[in-house]
Amino acid sequence: MQTQLYYLALIATLDRRLDELQEDVGELPDQIARARQSVAHHEARVKETQSIIEEIRTFRSTAHVTLQELRDREQRLSEQQFRVRNNREFDAITREIQNIRAERDRIEQELRNSVIKLENLEHLLQQQQEELQKAQQELAELEHALELLSSNQSEELQRLTQLRQELSSKVRPELLAEYERIRTFHRDAVVPVRRESCSGCYNRVTPQRLVEMRMYRDRLFLCEHCGRILYPEEQLPELEELSNV
Ligand SMILES: [Zn+2]
Structure with a gap:
């Protein structure tokens, strides 16, 4: 039967690994969201x-x-003009013909302009399609990276999560709650004492306290300065020990 502190230290080691896995995924989901927006744009x-x-x-x-x-x-109006009977009719048809010519000029001008417009727009479209392709490619690469990471991690994540459950069941609830409380302040909530100092904040741990820690191995000793849970260095469990739990 191992000590409560031993299990807590293992949980702490395991939580640090879980943190690492989380950090690997890190910015990827945000980057993917931004890449999706860019593609839509x-x-x-x-x-x-x-x-x-x-x-x-x-x-x-x-x-x-x-x-x-x-x-x-x-054409029809020109022919009509030959058959008019007075100047008034003649002038009316002349105005109408002028209007038609103005309209034709306008359309012809617009037709000529449209050639250059189309050329420019097709050039622009090509550029925009290339940019879209680039954005789509970036999104695909990010999604692929996340997928790869998730599939690589999923096995370890599952194993660690299960182990954490098993370990948690071996620790008294009030100790586990204390650990979780400290962990909200310090991600490394359980730290070894090295060279008679807390390796979380580097403040001194008295030799007398170290002796007590080695004597009362089922009690929690918190660093008086930073509040982290301390344990003697030689009792430090490694992540490899997780497989022996
Ligand atoms: Zn400390």
Whole structure:
């Protein structure tokens, strides 16, 4: 039967390893969330550009029909002009023809502009699609890294969690509660005494106290300065001992 302190020290060792595993995962979930936002942002930009290009293409495909209609109307009006009976009618048709020509000019100008616009937009779209691809690749890499880490860790994590449960059941509840309380202040809640000092805060531990610690091995001795649980260095359990529990 091992001492309560021994089990607590093992739990502390195990908790430090669990902390390490947690740190390995570290920033990854946050980075993945940011990468997802970035992908969504780039997708929206690509879609926007695509819809503008689509609009211009629709304009170009209908503009030719519109222009032909305008030319036909102009033709009909010119023929009509020969048959007018007075100046008033003549002037009215002239104005109408002028309006039609202005409209044709406007559309033709827009058609010419649309060539350059389309060229620029297609160039922009290509850039945006490359950026989107890069963002998607970054996201995939991060997700892969997390997946790899999780699958590597899952076995150890499961083993450690189970061990922790077994060890916890061997420690008196009030001692375990005390350990958990100290751990909210110090991640290393159980520390060895080295060179007659607490190795958590480096304050001195008197020789007399060390003697007591070795005598009363089922009692908890807290560092008077930092409040960590102390244990004599020679009783230090290693992580490897976990497999012998
Ligand atoms: Zn201390």
